[in-house]
Amino acid sequence: MNIEHLKEYKLINYAYIQYKTCKKKYYASIQKKQADRSRLQKFYNTKVGKRCFIIGNGPSLRIEDLERIKDDTFAVNRIYKIFDKTFWRPAYYFSQDINVLDEIKDDIPIITDNCTGVFLNSYVARKISPKFKAKKNLFLFFLDPTEKFPALPDFAYDISQGFYEGYTVTYTCIQMAVYMGYSEIYIMGVDHNYDIDRLLDGSIVQDASVQNYMQGLGGNLGFPPQLQKSTLAYRKARQVCDEKGIKICNATRGGKLEEFIRVNFDEIV
Numbered sequence: 001m002n003i004e005h006l007k008e009y010k011l012i013n014y015a016y017i018q019y020k021t022c023k024k025k026y027y028a029s030i031q032k033k034q035a036d037r038s039r040l041q042k043f044y045n046t047k048v049g050k051r052c053f054i055i056g057n058g059p060s061l062r063i064e065d066l067e068r069i070k071d072d073t074f075a076v077n078r079i080y081k082i083f084d085k086t087f088w089r090p091a092y093y094f095s096q097d098i099n100v101l102d103e104i105k106d107d108i109p110i111i112t113d114n115c116t117g118v119f120l121n122s123y124v125a126r127k128i129s130p131k132f133k134a135k136k137n138l139f140l141f142f143l144d145p146t147e148k149f150p151a152l153p154d155f156a157y158d159i160s161q162g163f164y165e166g167y168t169v170t171y172t173c174i175q176m177a178v179y180m181g182y183s184e185i186y187i188m189g190v191d192h193n194y195d196i197d198r199l200l201d202g203s204i205v206q207d208a209s210v211q212n213y214m215q216g217l218g219g220n221l222g223f224p225p226q227l228q229k230s231t232l233a234y235r236k237a238r239q240v241c242d243e244k245g246i247k248i249c250n251a252t253r254g255g256k257l258e259e260f261i262r263v264n265f266d267e268i269v
Contacts, residue, residue: 050182057214075115080093190257
């Protein structure tokens with residue numbers, strides 16, 4: 001490649017990057033306008049002094065454990081697929097990955113019929129009918145895609161302005177739990193381990209021996225997990241909780257998440 005071709009290549013690459021950046025900002029501005037900002041504000045400090053569980057869908061999750069929890073629970077993505085196997089229901093449901101939302105959008109009525117509050121990335125606004133969007137317990141939120149890596153991500157103290165990306169929906173749930181005023185947050189079923197992972201240098205590593213989800217909750221992973229970046233998000237969550245005097249612990253049975261103090265699930269229910 002001669003010098004002139006190299007210059008042309010760099011110019012085209014720069015223009016493409018600028019195009020992608022502008023496109024990302026454009027869609028982000030639309031999604032922010034579609035978020036239920038004023039309705040989300042009503043959740044502020046509504047759970048002061050209470051405790052909650054944030055449920056991941058990892059293979060360590062057990063239905064019998066869910067049925068022992070008496071406190072509020074947050075659950076995510078395909079958790080509704082076990083509703084026919086248990087009387088347990090989460091109080092609050094979250095989903096934000098656009099690939100997952102494309103997959104489950106037709107099942108949103110099942111979720112709204114079984115949960116007190118359903119919170120979805122406002123991306124889904126153009127994917128669902130006005131009838132569903134009118135549900136009083138359905139709330140659309142803005143997911144701010146701003147990335148600060150290698151620094152820790154931002155944390156949303158005012159969710160009406162949006163949640164910050166942490167490369168895991170459980171980070172969004174933690175931001176919500178803090179906003180609502182919970183004094184104790186327990187993470188459960190977050191194995192923090194997948195059969196595929198995108199490393200910080202962009203390379204992909206795979207391990208076919210790893211089970212991604214609890215049996216019955218499998219499906220498209222959405223975007224490849226970025227465990228190193230989600231680890232930074234969990235670290236930020238721990239810092240915020242420490243600053244605010246909120247107890248946050250990992251009650252997962254096993255798994256690889258070590259950013260929070262571990263507790264024995266059987267001793268806290």
